[in-house]
Amino acid sequence: MELYFHAGLNKAGSTYAQELMSFNYEKLLQSGIYYPNPKVVNSIARNSPGNALAFTKAIQAGQLKNATHFLQNHVTSAKKNNCSRLLLSNESLYHELVDHEKLAGFEAICKDTGITNIKVLLIFRDPVSHALSAYNHRAGSNQIPPFPQWVRNGLSYEGASYEKGKTGYEFWEEITKFHNNLKAFENLGVEFAAYSSDVTDTIEKFCGIPLDRPPLTVSNVSLNCIEAELLRIMGGTRPKYVRELWRRLKELPRNEKAPDNYLRYKNQVAVHECSSEIAPVLAKLRELLDDDQFARAPVESPTALFDKQEEPYLLLSRSQLEVLMSLFDENPAEHNLFARIKKRISKGVPYSLRYRIKALFGRT
Numbered sequence: 001m002e003l004y005f006h007a008g009l010n011k012a013g014s015t016y017a018q019e020l021m022s023f024n025y026e027k028l029l030q031s032g033i034y035y036p037n038p039k040v041v042n043s044i045a046r047n048s049p050g051n052a053l054a055f056t057k058a059i060q061a062g063q064l065k066n067a068t069h070f071l072q073n074h075v076t077s078a079k080k081n082n083c084s085r086l087l088l089s090n091e092s093l094y095h096e097l098v099d100h101e102k103l104a105g106f107e108a109i110c111k112d113t114g115i116t117n118i119k120v121l122l123i124f125r126d127p128v129s130h131a132l133s134a135y136n137h138r139a140g141s142n143q144i145p146p147f148p149q150w151v152r153n154g155l156s157y158e159g160a161s162y163e164k165g166k167t168g169y170e171f172w173e174e175i176t177k178f179h180n181n182l183k184a185f186e187n188l189g190v191e192f193a194a195y196s197s198d199v200t201d202t203i204e205k206f207c208g209i210p211l212d213r214p215p216l217t218v219s220n221v222s223l224n225c226i227e228a229e230l231l232r233i234m235g236g237t238r239p240k241y242v243r244e245l246w247r248r249l250k251e252l253p254r255n256e257k258a259p260d261n262y263l264r265y266k267n268q269v270a271v272h273e274c275s276s277e278i279a280p281v282l283a284k285l286r287e288l289l290d291d292d293q294f295a296r297a298p299v300e301s302p303t304a305l306f307d308k309q310e311e312p313y314l315l316l317s318r319s320q321l322e323v324l325m326s327l328f329d330e331n332p333a334e335h336n337l338f339a340r341i342k343k344r345i346s347k348g349v350p351y352s353l354r355y356r357i358k359a360l361f362g363r364t
Contacts, residue, residue: 001075002117003110004033004087004206005052008094009171011133011222012125013199018051018089020203023214028087031209034078035087049074052088059096064105071113086115087207094122095170098177103184120188121206124285125195127295131169131271132225132264139228140246141166143235147228148270155274172274176281194289223249225260225267226315230324241327248323258315268298 006017021028025037036049058067078086096102097120110118125133131151138144145153145167153168164170178185193202204211223231227249235242275282275295286294316324 006089006121008091010091012123012195014091033085034083052090136222136228139231225263256319258317
């Protein structure tokens with residue numbers, strides 16, 4: 001039995017990769033590859049047994065017996081289906097494998113379950129875009145710090161107040177650990193890939209067979225930078241609404257959102273400034289990925305927006321405002337701030353009009 005494990009990274013096409021594997025369940029099975037899948041093939045991949053989140057959580061908690069039990073069950077199922085390869089995916093496993101002890105535990109578990117060969121796929125995304133995507137995705141949790149502070153916290157992660165991922169960007173710490181343990185990773189037969197907007201080719205190469213594309217166009221989309229900033233501000237004043245607003249904004253199509261060009265560029269500059277402080281580590285990663293452009297300097301968009309004080313415009317489209325209003329419609333006690341805006345919308349404000357919001361909940 002061989003184990004093929006797509007171990008991450010997060011925000012690098014992992015949800016789509018799992019949907020791709022789930023959609024191709026029968027095709028993989030015919031090629032001797034067992035990807036654990038629910039009876040309803042078109043169910044959301046993140047709920048599929050192939051998304052080995054339970055395995056990763058067991059590794060994280062040091063519960064090796066639970067992890068062994070999880071893996072053994074799927075090895076047994078693979079054999080019952082006459083498959084010699086077990087395919088699993090979870091984007092959080094990378095966070096654990098950079099730790100030397102947990103990496104050793106992972107190998108021991110595989111050995112105990114009779115796996116003779118391990119193959120791991122790691123998809124790295126340029127930190128200049130990865131940091132923005134990770135931060136905007138996590139903006140749904142309360143009390144996340146401002147982006148420049150968050151991305152820099154990851155460079156000095158020691159301290160009681162630091163919580164990896166939530167209060168600081170974990171990539172800096174983890175890529176350093178990864179390179180320190182690179183020799184240990186050689187036992188896993190790691191395949192490296194640079195992230196692209198379509199990871200189908202990467203997964204096909206990893207599995208060794210052509211795959212059919214699922215009828216999906218959007219997977220696990222992050223908020224834009226302005227929406228993340230909106231949620232961060234709300235988290236300090238109206239935290240009980242943050243998660244629900246995060247969910248509703250994620251459902252809003254991209255073409256109905258106001259542009260976030262300036263704030264995105266400003267945040268990208270903050271990431272690149274931090275990346276220069278671990279330049280040797282990133283240079284090694286560029287070699288592994290064969291990508292000279294990895295961690296490149298951001299290019300300022302010609303449509304970046306500035307005001308007279310050279311501060312970013314926080315722009316919300318009419319659709320974004322209506323999403324916000326829908327939340328407060330359900331909470332009448334909160335109507336004071338948005339009564340005037342709602343009145344203007346009801347009178348037929350043109351779609352092209354954008355509202356500039358300097359700060360929320362008290363100053364507009």
